[in-house]
Amino acid sequence: MVTRPPRLADVAKAAGVSTATASMALNGTGGTRIGADTRARVRAAAAELGYRPNTVARGLRTRRTHMIGFVGDDVATTPFAGQMIRGAHDAARKAGFLLLMIDTTGDPSETGEAIAALQERQIDGILMATMYHQVIDVPEEIGSTPVVLLDSRSADGSASSVVPDERGGTLGVLAELAAAGHRRIGHVTTAEDVEARRIRLDTWREHLTAYGLDPDELLAEAPEAMTRGGYDTAMRLLTRLDRPTAIFCFNDRMAMGVYRAADELGLSIPDDLSVVSYDDQELIAPELAPALTSAALPHYAMGRWAVEELLRRLDDPDAEPAGHLMPCPISRRDSVAPV
Amino acid sequence: MVTRPPRLADVAKAAGVSTATASMALNGTGGTRIGADTRARVRAAAAELGYRPNTVARGLRTRRTHMIGFVGDDVATTPFAGQMIRGAHDAARKAGFLLLMIDTTGDPSETGEAIAALQERQIDGILMATMYHQVIDVPEEIGSTPVVLLDSRSADGSASSVVPDERGGTLGVLAELAAAGHRRIGHVTTAEDVEARRIRLDTWREHLTAYGLDPDELLAEAPEAMTRGGYDTAMRLLTRLDRPTAIFCFNDRMAMGVYRAADELGLSIPDDLSVVSYDDQELIAPELAPALTSAALPHYAMGRWAVEELLRRLDDPDAEPAGHLMPCPISRRDSVAPV
DNA sequence: TCCAATCAGTTAATCGATTAACCAGAACAT
């Protein structure tokens, strides 16, 4: 005999009450209408039977599924994604929500389909995550579904969003260098037109200008933000007559190239050259020799915040969309020394 | 005015039919009962209104939610996890399913809760994934929910499962060495008691024994499968009088240590020493100099297979559980040369 | 011509909860 799982009606019958009473007793709703002993009887019956509410039925009635759609443009490829998902997952679970994941593989036409698939399932809200900090338009398919953007901002500020405080992080690592007495700080970056590049570059420019230095003298760009690009650009900066005493790298991968270039030129890090970077990638920054000082991308925290914000919006759909800058903590390691 | 999304009843009214007819027309059920023109009229009305079925209501009636629970013991930390999820995601989506993710952070007491949370949501089946190949007991909370194990096997074979064909992969990389004329093949491995270690080690033993060599002469173990361990063990093997001409590493991280040891001893890879490994980790194997020949862990393929198997079991719950060995393709690179 | 089968639908029950509306009895105030 296949015993199907107990329904609320079974619990009610076992406790000798109506399903309405059972529902209210278990959910604590209905105010004072349920007596203490009745409540206890229902609870005991539920425990006895191993009752688990059918959230599909509940969802149909209440229009709340306690599921959040997570739309990512590439779940797998970057190690960052995992942390973002994890932050979102943890915050969701704490509030009794689960994540319904969907990956668009970066294909924009997929995004509309993904959103529709989630909406059919009556998710309570949507998290839209991008792998890199960027500015996007909220897809119109979203309609009135509450949404929070993760690692990207909406062009018109119509949706809540959380992005890393790139400016703060940049100022942070530059402050490390300044504290060690560095002035001539080079910057190696990518030519790719991404938000992160723009902010880090502008902030660094500002910093140098404040010292009366000409940033353009100390800037080098590579086509791509990879090791190779870091190597090439560092070579250019470090073979100049008045080479910088420190380099701020766009990211850790480029920093790897800078390390190699310094090595080949017989420059010792941090004694002859200090290096700071961005991203604080797990398998890179702490593993380099010497370990690299880097501003961390707060993916876990952003994931968390996004869910918390989404839950806030579920409570109050008319609240103003919030744009949050998540601080990028500085991981201080061994790649910075006094001039 | 807030316009709520159209219901099936709205479509039916617009097409001038009953909801039963509308349902059958849209789903193609009910055999010949629906005339071609009626069907067309209903379809047109649905398209016109932008009708999207409410899958919560449907799920309540049909007891099928088209959602698969994915229980992972650590979604984020390993880069492998992403590929596994992706494989599962892609196969699921192709079949109209979505993944409901839940992370237990490796805590076994969490697992029961996770399964219960998924069952409350009436998922159609569960994927249980572990980050490392291991043998586990299927949690009793699973009950009669269809389940497929990912990267682990059930101790009693009661559930379908898919794991990497470690033996095949090991034979594969060893064959690379054999083809280059290597006989004295050392093995550096970890002392951690994991399934992968056991199989790779046993297979290597077998291979050497077939050549009449004594494996124990050529084996070195480290406490952990990290770079450090690879370095230490390689140092031991390579400073012997009759050092091996090739080394098979337990994984890529240990191979990094082997590379460093060889470098320090003035041995050039692959000319003085050939190296093969396992895992084919994205950020390691292809990036080493020379690039490392390694047997790949087929996480994407396993994720896919697991979903396909789960869907098969949904169709036929009484089918025998299948234990699948997923081949580990060999990534041939530049770390092997003729003796 | 008449009964059976086929066609093309409709009606109504159902999935398992939540919740608005109602109700009987006890306590209380006037």
Add this chain to the structure above:
DNA sequence: ATGTTCTGGTTAATCGATTAACTGATTGGA
């Protein structure tokens, strides 16, 4: 004595689909 207010529930409607059972015309075969 009688209306009012609590207490502690119950009844029945509802969420939005699917589907078993039924029905009223046609068509077809003998």
